[in-house]
Amino acid sequence: MTTLLILLSTPLLAALLSVIARKSLVLDIVAILTTGLELGAALVLAQRASIATQTYNGAFSIDAFGAIVICTVAIIGFFTALYSVGYLREEVSKGIIGFRRVREYFVLVHLFLFAMFFAVVTTAPILLWIAVEATTLATAFLVSFYNKRSAMEAAWKYLIINSVGLLLGFLGTLLYFTAFRDAGGAEFVTWDMLRASAGAIDPLVAKIGFVMVLIGYGTKIGLAPMHTWKPDAYSKAPTPVVALFSGALLNVALLALLRFKGVTDLALHSNFTQYLLIGFGLFTILVAGLIIFTQWNYKRLLAYSSIEHAGIMVLGFGFGGVGTFAALLHMIYHSLAKSSLFFCAGNIFLKYSSTKIENVRGLLTTLPTTTILFFTAFLAVVGLPPFGIFMTELYIIIAGFALHPYVAAAAVFGLALVFVGFLRHVTGLAYGDAPSEVAPGESNYLTVVPSLTLLIILILLGLYVPEEIRTLLHAAASSI
Amino acid sequence: MSLIAPQLILILGVIVFMSSVLQHLVKKNRTAISLYALQSGAIAILLTGAGDFSTIAIIAIVVTAAVKVILAPYFLARLVRRNQLRFSSTTYLSSPETLLVLALIVALSFSHYFAPLANLSPESPTLVLLSLASFFISLFLLVNKKGALSQMLGILSVENSIVAFALFTGLEQSPALELGITFDILVWVAIATVFISMLYRQFGSLDVTLMKNLSDTTL
Numbered sequence: 001m002t003t004l005l006i007l008l009s010t011p012l013l014a015a016l017l018s019v020i021a022r023k024s025l026v027l028d029i030v031a032i033l034t035t036g037l038e039l040g041a042a043l044v045l046a047q048r049a050s051i052a053t054q055t056y057n058g059a060f061s062i063d064a065f066g067a068i069v070i071c072t073v074a075i076i077g078f079f080t081a082l083y084s085v086g087y088l089r090e091e092v093s094k095g096i097i098g099f100r101r102v103r104e105y106f107v108l109v110h111l112f113l114f115a116m117f118f119a120v121v122t123t124a125p126i127l128l129w130i131a132v133e134a135t136t137l138a139t140a141f142l143v144s145f146y147n148k149r150s151a152m153e154a155a156w157k158y159l160i161i162n163s164v165g166l167l168l169g170f171l172g173t174l175l176y177f178t179a180f181r182d183a184g185g186a187e188f189v190t191w192d193m194l195r196a197s198a199g200a201i202d203p204l205v206a207k208i209g210f211v212m213v214l215i216g217y218g219t220k221i222g223l224a225p226m227h228t229w230k231p232d233a234y235s236k237a238p239t240p241v242v243a244l245f246s247g248a249l250l251n252v253a254l255l256a257l258l259r260f261k262g263v264t265d266l267a268l269h270s271n272f273t274q275y276l277l278i279g280f281g282l283f284t285i286l287v288a289g290l291i292i293f294t295q296w297n298y299k300r301l302l303a304y305s306s307i308e309h310a311g312i313m314v315l316g317f318g319f320g321g322v323g324t325f326a327a328l329l330h331m332i333y334h335s336l337a338k339s340s341l342f343f344c345a346g347n348i349f350l351k352y353s354s355t356k357i358e359n360v361r362g363l364l365t366t367l368p369t370t371t372i373l374f375f376t377a378f379l380a381v382v383g384l385p386p387f388g389i390f391m392t393e394l395y396i397i398i399a400g401f402a403l404h405p406y407v408a409a410a411a412v413f414g415l416a417l418v419f420v421g422f423l424r425h426v427t428g429l430a431y432g433d434a435p436s437e438v439a440p441g442e443s444n445y446l447t448v449v450p451s452l453t454l455l456i457i458l459i460l461l462g463l464y465v466p467e468e469i470r471t472l473l474h475a476a477a478s479s480i
Numbered sequence: 481m482s483l484i485a486p487q488l489i490l491i492l493g494v495i496v497f498m499s500s501v502l503q504h505l506v507k508k509n510r511t512a513i514s515l516y517a518l519q520s521g522a523i524a525i526l527l528t529g530a531g532d533f534s535t536i537a538i539i540a541i542v543v544t545a546a547v548k549v550i551l552a553p554y555f556l557a558r559l560v561r562r563n564q565l566r567f568s569s570t571t572y573l574s575s576p577e578t579l580l581v582l583a584l585i586v587a588l589s590f591s592h593y594f595a596p597l598a599n600l601s602p603e604s605p606t607l608v609l610l611s612l613a614s615f616f617i618s619l620f621l622l623v624n625k626k627g628a629l630s631q632m633l634g635i636l637s638v639e640n641s642i643v644a645f646a647l648f649t650g651l652e653q654s655p656a657l658e659l660g661i662t663f664d665i666l667v668w669v670a671i672a673t674v675f676i677s678m679l680y681r682q683f684g685s686l687d688v689t690l691m692k693n694l695s696d697t698t699l
Contacts, residue, residue, distance in 0.1 A: 126653060130660050137667050140675070149682045150693035156675055157694075160631055163668065164622060167638050171615065174642070174651045178600055181650045188654060204596035232694045
């Protein structure tokens with residue numbers, strides 16, 4: 001219980017300390033130390049969950065799937081904090097933002113982390129919903145952080161689209177509670193209670209409920225056609241926050257959706273959820289593959305890559321079996337690779353002060369280290385061997401060919417589209433002559449170390465998955 | 481619901497539904513805000529009908545009423561007054577077209593597709609479907625109106641419709657959870673109100689069709 005308390009109370013304490021901080025250095029130290037502590041707590045909890053599901057007073061629980069998500073949130077949270085220190089220092093030195101904005105940034109990031117941790121560990125579906133809604137509220141001002149017209153527009157779209165989606169998810173959640181209505185109701189409905197009473201849910205009500213939950217949490221995941229907020233928010237929010245969106249929040253929303261999938265499968269004993277996940281997953285991959293060609297902004301490009309990967313994971317969960325295992329592993333790899341990629345994108349933005357692809361030329365001469373990291377992360381994200389994503393995508397496709405060969409073939413086509421579209425834009429960045437006003441050299445070591453470390457972890461995990469993680473993955477796959 | 485006379489429950493259900501419908505037709509922002517306050521008032525009265533008069537339940541009802549009937553409309557009215565946003569935004573569809581769509585939404589809500597949901601409350605299936613229609617009509621408000629304020633009212637109205645649905649089907653949450661949800665809404669209203677002010681400062685209007693800075697193909 002103590003470790004869980006540390007995990008939940010640390011981000012709140014960090015937010016409080018950030019509110020009262022009067023110096024940037026204090027904000028930086030608080031951010032790095034507290035997220036480091038959260039990471040330590042998350043790893044301890046995950047180690048325990050690899051042995052058995054940990055339950056605390058009936059209100060909190062960490063199973064294998066929860067442990068995986070908590071670890072990805074904590075890892076990305078820690079490296080985001082580290083990167084944010086270097087990134088925001090550069091923005092302050094350029095006069096883009098002042099101390100108050102930096103303080104606001106860290107307060108909101110800590111609250112965002114708290115909401116994500118809480119969403120994963122709570123045993124109540126309604127509290128999970130409140131926590132996921134809280135992630136929207138905590139980050140709305142981060143999307144509009146730079147107070148520009150376009151940032152306002154992105155933030156408003158983000159707030160409205162996610163709120164509507166989550167309200168649908170709320171209605172869907174309530175429909176699952178019909179299982180307890182006839183038994184006189186229940187004060188505090190938990191996931192275990194829902195699973196145990198799944199048979200009492202009217203199958204048609206369960207179907208309507210799952211569709212609403214899928215639209216609701218699917219909006220947060222970024223499944224097409226509910227993905228429209230993502231490119232806008234990703235392109236306007238500070239880059240470290242986007243790394244958290246892509247590497248952490250996506251996993252939390254997926255966890256929420258898959259918890260409901262488990263209950264619905266128990267209620268229906270059919271392939272209903274499977275077909276829906278496969279349909280949305282494939283559609284998402286194809287939409288991302290087609291739109292990626294028209295991109296003019298490298299942060300939007302990465303946003304569509306995140307959308308594509310959300311589609312791949314949902315497709316894997318839809319296929320089930322080995323596909324589920326691969327999708328879970330894909331979730332870990334994607335978090336590491338995409339966050340690293342976004343950190344590199346942040347370095348490019350710091351150097352070129354533009355997110356337009358046409359304005360970025362000669363990266364190899366201006367940011368050689370970042371360029372190497374960027375291209376390494378790019379190769380990992382598009383799923384080239386020897387990176388782990390290659391294997392997970394391969395397993396998902398193999399699972400697909402065994403069940404639905406045409407769907408798997410269409411998914412391969414979509415992946416190829418994304419690869420070609422991505423490659424077409426990215427190669428242009430490295431070469432050519434850099435603008436004369438752009439001085440060569442990395443901004444500071446804190447903007448390079450997080451990306452490098454995440455890539456090292458990604459490569460190592462691609463070569464060898466430790467026994468504890470494999471145990472967690474197997475346990476999580478069997479629970480979905 | 482047992483503590484409130486069935487006739488009154490029906491009237492309150494109709495108020496929730498009609499408020500959503502009228503949101504589409506009113507021309508002034510103040511009227512739209514008043515309609516939301518009226519709808520929220522109906523929800524607050526319905527909440528008392530659950531018959532739970534424990535301290536936490538009373539607090540939950542009072543807080544919900546305070547947030548939805550007083551605070552949220554106050555924030556919105558102040559926003560309208562400060563920025564002189566007298567008239568409500570225009571719609572994508574004309575009034576007759578809007579009414580036609582509303583009729584179709586009601587027909588869809590009462591169709592066999594949602595019959596399983598009506599069965600959740602054998603004693604008042606009409607009210608369940610009415611709240612469902614209100615839910616869809618409020619969602620339609622979000623896409624039909626061009627104003628950011630109308631979008632905000634649409635979301636709040638969607639939430640009210642869900643609460644009405646939960647009350648009519650006996651799916652209301654425990655008072656402690658209700659408080660959590662209400663707190664969430666309060667924060668949402670505060671944030672959305674700040675955003676609307678900022679949008680007005682940036683764009684000089686709350687017309688969302690003016691928001692064209694972000695696109696997949698614009699250079």
